[in-house]
Amino acid sequence: MANKKTDTRNVIARNRKAGFRYHILDTFEAGIALVGSEVKALRQKNADLSDSYAHMVGGELFLHNLHIGEYRQAGVQQHPPKRRRKLLMHRRELRRVAGKVEERGMTLVPLELYFGGRGFAKVRLGLCKGKSRVDKRHALKEKGIRREIQRGLAGKRKR
Numbered sequence: 640m641a642n643k644k645t646d647t648r649n650v651i652a653r654n655r656k657a658g659f660r661y662h663i664l665d666t667f668e669a670g671i672a673l674v675g676s677e678v679k680a681l682r683q684k685n686a687d688l689s690d691s692y693a694h695m696v697g698g699e700l701f702l703h704n705l706h707i708g709e710y711r712q713a714g715v716q717q718h719p720p721k722r723r724r725k726l727l728m729h730r731r732e733l734r735r736v737a738g739k740v741e742e743r744g745m746t747l748v749p750l751e752l753y754f755g756g757r758g759f760a761k762v763r764l765g766l767c768k769g770k771s772r773v774d775k776r777h778a779l780k781e782k783g784i785r786r787e788i789q790r791g792l793a794g795k796r797k798r
Contacts, residue, residue, distance in 0.1 A: 652751070654691075657765060664766045671724050672727060687708075691703060746767055
């Protein structure tokens with residue numbers, strides 16, 4: 640019998656604003672090169688993705704502005720909270736991502752930070768295009784309509 644791979648992700652942080660600020664066109668998964676105190680801080684779910692983004696530098700992909708808080712027990716070997724971190728992907732995948740990012744108006748935004756099934760820290764990146772103000776207003780309007788529909792359905796279920 641085949642060993643079925645299950646989804647055992649342990650989510651650390653989500654970028655909840657990404658769906659509101661950007662049109663997410665495609666997603667990619669990448670590993671993150673971390674130091675020991677960063678891994679310990681992530682195990683305590685001490686991270687913030689809100690203003691972070693990924694950028695290609697010299698054929699390599701780096702994650703900027705990812706805030707990983709201090710791990711108090713690290714003492715002197717503390718890491719800087721907002722240092723740039725290298726993202727780990729296969730070379731073929733990197734080339735594919737680089738080609739898509741070079742298109743006008745595209746950016747890589749981290750959507751989710753988690754520990755994968757084998758315990759390695761991973762980040763799910765979204766290939767995004769920024770939304771205009773009109774798009775954002777339209778999204779808020781749709782969200783309000785959906786909420787009203789759900790309230791109406793919930794009221795009918797109670798009867």
